Amino acid sequence: MHIPDGYLSTRVWVITDLVAAPGIALLARRAQAKFNHHLIPLMGVMGAFVFAAQMINFPAGNGTSSHLVGAALLSCLLGPAAASIVMTAILATQALVFQDGGLLALGANIFNMAIAGVFAGYLPYAMFRGSRVGLFLAGFFSLMTAAVLALSELLISGVAMPPAMLSVSFAWFLVSAAIEGALTLAVAVALERIQPGCLRKPVAGGRAWAVSGLAAVLLSSAGWLFASDRPDGLESLALKAGISNRVTSLIASPFGDYQASFVANPRLAKSVAGLAGILVIYGLCMAISRAIGATRREGA
Amino acid sequence: MRHARLELWSRGTSFAHRRHPAAKILVTLVFLIAISSLHPSQARAAIFYFVVLTALASAAKLPVPRVLLAAAVVLPFACVFALMSFFAGAPEKGIAIMVRSWLSALTTVLLMATTAQPDLLAGLEALRVPRFLVQVMQFLYRYLLVLIEEAGAMRAAAASRAGKASTLEFRRASAAAGVLFARSWGRANAIHQAMTARGFTGHIPRFRVLRITAADVWFVFGLVGPVLAVRLVLP
Numbered sequence: 347m348h349i350p351d352g353y354l355s356t357r358v359w360v361i362t363d364l365v366a367a368p369g370i371a372l373l374a375r376r377a378q379a380k381f382n383h384h385l386i387p388l389m390g391v392m393g394a395f396v397f398a399a400q401m402i403n404f405p406a407g408n409g410t411s412s413h414l415v416g417a418a419l420l421s422c423l424l425g426p427a428a429a430s431i432v433m434t435a436i437l438a439t440q441a442l443v444f445q446d447g448g449l450l451a452l453g454a455n456i457f458n459m460a461i462a463g464v465f466a467g468y469l470p471y472a473m474f475r476g477s478r479v480g481l482f483l484a485g486f487f488s489l490m491t492a493a494v495l496a497l498s499e500l501l502i503s504g505v506a507m508p509p510a511m512l513s514v515s516f517a518w519f520l521v522s523a524a525i526e527g528a529l530t531l532a533v534a535v536a537l538e539r540i541q542p543g544c545l546r547k548p549v550a551g552g553r554a555w556a557v558s559g560l561a562a563v564l565l566s567s568a569g570w571l572f573a574s575d576r577p578d579g580l581e582s583l584a585l586k587a588g589i590s591n592r593v594t595s596l597i598a599s600p601f602g603d604y605q606a607s608f609v610a611n612p613r614l615a616k617s618v619a620g621l622a623g624i625l626v627i628y629g630l631c632m633a634i635s636r637a638i639g640a641t642r643r644e645g646a
Numbered sequence: 647m648r649h650a651r652l653e654l655w656s657r658g659t660s661f662a663h664r665r666h667p668a669a670k671i672l673v674t675l676v677f678l679i680a681i682s683s684l685h686p687s688q689a690r691a692a693i694f695y696f697v698v699l700t701a702l703a704s705a706a707k708l709p710v711p712r713v714l715l716a717a718a719v720v721l722p723f724a725c726v727f728a729l730m731s732f733f734a735g736a737p738e739k740g741i742a743i744m745v746r747s748w749l750s751a752l753t754t755v756l757l758m759a760t761t762a763q764p765d766l767l768a769g770l771e772a773l774r775v776p777r778f779l780v781q782v783m784q785f786l787y788r789y790l791l792v793l794i795e796e797a798g799a800m801r802a803a804a805a806s807r808a809g810k811a812s813t814l815e816f817r818r819a820s821a822a823a824g825v826l827f828a829r830s831w832g833r834a835n836a837i838h839q840a841m842t843a844r845g846f847t848g849h850i851p852r853f854r855v856l857r858i859t860a861a862d863v864w865f866v867f868g869l870v871g872p873v874l875a876v877r878l879v880l881p
Contacts, residue, residue: 350720351754352746353727356683374776384838386778390785391793391834395827397786398793402801402826404819414823435783439790442758442766445719445751450678505727505743506734532816536824541831 347415347496348440348455351448355503362499363453369461370434377427385428393432393439396420404529412522414529417459418467418488422481422534422545426468433460454499463492467530476547478531485530490523655708655759661861662706662760667769669862673869674757680877681749686742691880692749698872699752706760713759717752724748763787768856781850789833797826 354362377385396416403411416436420429437455440446447455467488474480497515501507537544656663662670677695684692703713724747728740761769764784771780800822838846 350723350747351678351682351750352724352743352748354682359682370779371776374778378778386781387785387837387841388831388834389782391789391830391837393782393786394789394793395830397790398797398826398830399823401794401797402819402822405815431779431782432786434779435786438783439786442754443787445717445754448678448747448750449674449754450682450750504739506731506736506739508730508733511730529820532820533823533827536820537827540821540824540828544827544831 347459347493348437348447349451349458349496349499350445351450353448353500353503353505354451354454358499358503359450359454362457363450366453366456366461370430370456373427373430373461377425377431380425380427389424389428389432390435392420392424393436396432396436397439399533404525404532412525412529414533415459415489415526417463417492418471418481418484418526418530419533421464421468421488422471422476422484422530423537425546426464429464429468430460433464436460454496458492458495458499462495463488466491476545478535481531481534482527485527486523488530489526490519493519493523653763656762658707658760660706660760662702662756664861665760665865666772666856666858666862667761667765668772669858669866670757670761671766671769671773673866674753676870676873677753678750680873681746681753683877684742684746686738688880691876692745694876694880695749695873696752698869699749699756703756703759706756708756708759713755714752716759717748717755720747720751764852765856768852772856777849784850785837789830793826793830796829797822800826 377389396414396419399416400413403413405411417429417433420432423429424432434456437447437460438452441449441452441455467484470483470487471480474483497512497519534545677699681692681695700710700714703710721744724744727743728737731737731740731743758766767780767784770783771777804818804822
């Protein structure tokens with residue numbers, strides 16, 4: 347699920363970086379305001395814990411084994427804002443040290459797993475007030491949201507994929523999401539037994555219900571919105587048929603407005619404009635993060 | 647360990663090692679942007695980037711074949727996508743993905759192989775990445791190996807006690823994760839107490855102050871210029 351560099355089109359990685367950078371700056375500010383520097387070593391060690399917990403193999407039937415992804419577990423342990431920051435630190439370390447996921451694609455990976463994945467995990471947990479059902483659904487929705495977003499981003503970027511592969515990957519996502527749910531539940535139950543009170547009890551109340559329900563719907567529909575942006579992807583998923591004209595439409599449509607015009611217009615002018623645009627957007631990204639950082643320092 | 651080798655390389659003293667980390671991060675990003683937008687028909691630009699990156703690796707006195715091999719970690723995953731493009735009737739897109747992801751990984755490996763971890767984090771902070779996040783990354787990196795080794799030791803101990811009792815395996819694994827969590831939690835609290843005792847107030851002092859020099863400016867412009875020029879001019 348870690349998207350490496352070289353897969354996403356310029357449009358997709360620029361937009362996701364643009365969403366992820368200020369988002370993480372805001373969440374960092376929130377987590378810091380709530381917990382102050384007391385939390386820094388704890389969050390770092392929790393990130394290392396998720397890395398290490400990924401080394402523990404869980405049997406997943408048929409002799410295969412699986413491991414925890416951890417975004418949902420972190421959000422139940424630390425709350426969504428701090429969990430997002432820890433997941434971001436994990437993703438950045440994986441991209442830099444292990445070449446697991448790209449640097450330009452880091453925005454997309456952060457958006458999928460550290461922002462959408464963490465919140466999609468926290469909402470059902472808060473909705474069911476930290477019960478076992480809530481823990482299972484936390485793992486399930488966290489992984490499912492992240493996986494659907496990652497697949498949608500790849501499809502929008504014009505990565506060619508036979509239509510049959512789409513249904514196979516959806517089935518695979520469902521299985522892995524159920525496994526992640528079971529693992530989140532199992533580990534959380536074991537944690538409760540060893541160290542009672544370590545799970546954060548979500549804030550109760552009717553408003554929390556409504557807000558979390560609404561946000562859950564928004565998040566899941568956002569995932570589908572991405573997918574239905576390219577209706578032929580869903581169509582082929584429904585039909586499961588590898589008809590060649592469907593395949594060509596699958597390839598042609600994402601390249602429709604960007605790459606095709608890239609070729610039709612004088613290439614030099616177009617690519618100059620594209621690169622200048624990227625630089626401007628990156629500058630904006632920096633400026634927004636910087637402004638947020640500046641207000642944080644004044645506030646501190 | 648893969649990254650133990652990177653850490654071994656990153657302590658060098660070559661021209662590339664001595665550049666300001668923020669300058670290296672900027673150059674890396676420009677390389678990545680240029681590479682990620684390569685079209686399947688732009689083989690010449692791809693070859694140019696490969697030559698420049700290899701030349702940089704040898705100028706930094708790194709073992710070039712092993713650097714190329716370290717970047718090849720991304721190739722198996724890319725092969726899957728290349729095969730899918732092939733079956734979807736667009737083999738040239740699959741090849742483009744393999745080339746782009748390998749060149750991108752090569753760029754990242756070069757950044758990591760010429761920049762020590764504390765310097766890299768200082769560079770990120772200089773580029774306005776939130777300091778809170780940078781410090782979490784610092785602790786994560788510091789305790790990564792410690793906890794991975796602990797997990798490995800626990801796995802060995804569990805295997806020697808219980809063997810391969812498959813009915814118990816799932817419960818055993820979740821209990822292991824629980825124990826690992828409790829130990830990590832305790833360790834984090836001990837670390838924080840020790841830091842508080844040493845006067846920690848949210849900022850970690852550095853031994854060496856990094857300054858941007860004229861050489862850093864030349865380094866950035868000398869590389870960014872040709873990289874962008876090739877990307878824009880070559881058809």
